Amino acid sequence: MVSLGLRELGGTGLKVSCLGFGASPLGNVFGTVKEEDAIASVNEAVRLGINFFDCSPFYGDTVAETVLGKCLRTLPVPRDQYVVSTKCGRYGGGVFDFSADRVTASVDESLKRLQLEYIDIIQCHDIEFGSLDQVVSETIPALQKLKETGKVKFIGITGLPLKIFNYVLDRVPPGSVDVALSYCHYSLNDNSLIDSLTYLKSKGVGVISASPLSMGLLTPQGPPEWHPAPKELKDACAAAAAHCRREKKSFIKTAMVPALALVGVRCI
Numbered sequence: 001m002v003s004l005g006l007r008e009l010g011g012t013g014l015k016v017s018c019l020g021f022g023a024s025p026l027g028n029v030f031g032t033v034k035e036e037d038a039i040a041s042v043n044e045a046v047r048l049g050i051n052f053f054d055c056s057p058f059y060g061d062t063v064a065e066t067v068l069g070k071c072l073r074t075l076p077v078p079r080d081q082y083v084v085s086t087k088c089g090r091y092g093g094g095v096f097d098f099s100a101d102r103v104t105a106s107v108d109e110s111l112k113r114l115q116l117e118y119i120d121i122i123q124c125h126d127i128e129f130g131s132l133d134q135v136v137s138e139t140i141p142a143l144q145k146l147k148e149t150g151k152v153k154f155i156g157i158t159g160l161p162l163k164i165f166n167y168v169l170d171r172v173p174p175g176s177v178d179v180a181l182s183y184c185h186y187s188l189n190d191n192s193l194i195d196s197l198t199y200l201k202s203k204g205v206g207v208i209s210a211s212p213l214s215m216g217l218l219t220p221q222g223p224p225e226w227h228p229a230p231k232e233l234k235d236a237c238a239a240a241a242a243h244c245r246r247e248k249k250s251f252i253k254t255a256m257v258p259a260l261a262l263v264g265v266r267c268i
Helices: 035-047 063-073 100-114 132-149 163-169 192-202 231-246 251-261
Strands: 052-054 083-088 119-124 152-159 179-183 206-210 265-267
Touching (some): 035 063, 063 100, 083 100, 100 119, 100 132, 119 179, 132 152, 132 163, 152 163, 179 192, 192 206, 231 251, 251 265
Parallel strands (some): 083 119, 119 152, 152 179, 206 265
16 A cells, blocks of 8 residues: 555544545446446555545445445455545435434444444534524434443534634533544635634544545536535636636646645545
């Protein structure tokens, strides 16, 4: 395996590559992906040194988890050589359910789809759409119980508004949340995550910056139709892509430079 520089994720002890594999495309979120292409992509990622894979039952309404599980079965490396993260609480059809019973069942369902005996990191998915107080008082304690059984190793929270991390981390017992995943907040068009890093590190959590390409905004083909960015921003990103094309430069590589340079943060 080629090394991308494995580094510890927060205080988890997990050694992960600075760049991870975000598996939402395996759920056909950004266009149809053939199963053989998915398998080839995951194996190529491992060959290049990526050892961190992030998924969710929400991506493609469980399709991404199912496909990722098939891909992982083909890897030529033992289970302890890669880290798998998935999520709970957000599901297809616009369903959000952070109750103890649902997240407990959700972990078992994910384990089956991923064909794994344990999940390295289980994350509460987009908690701003539920009750933050419920996440504090019910969801995280339920996941702690699963941690005690060995089904999950570490617990995380995810969401778009950065203030949600402060709300939860200020109210849960120290050490009960191991990872915080923020998305679209450290890229060419938005670097607001930088203002939260000192706080997050003071709480002892590992930080994951997801979607450094801003869910397709910072790509030559542009974002999918459902992308929520305003037209002005979409137009500006399209102009930047056109400029890179004229200069015969890779827009994606250019966009990834600042994301990968952020010390102590992992990107997917």
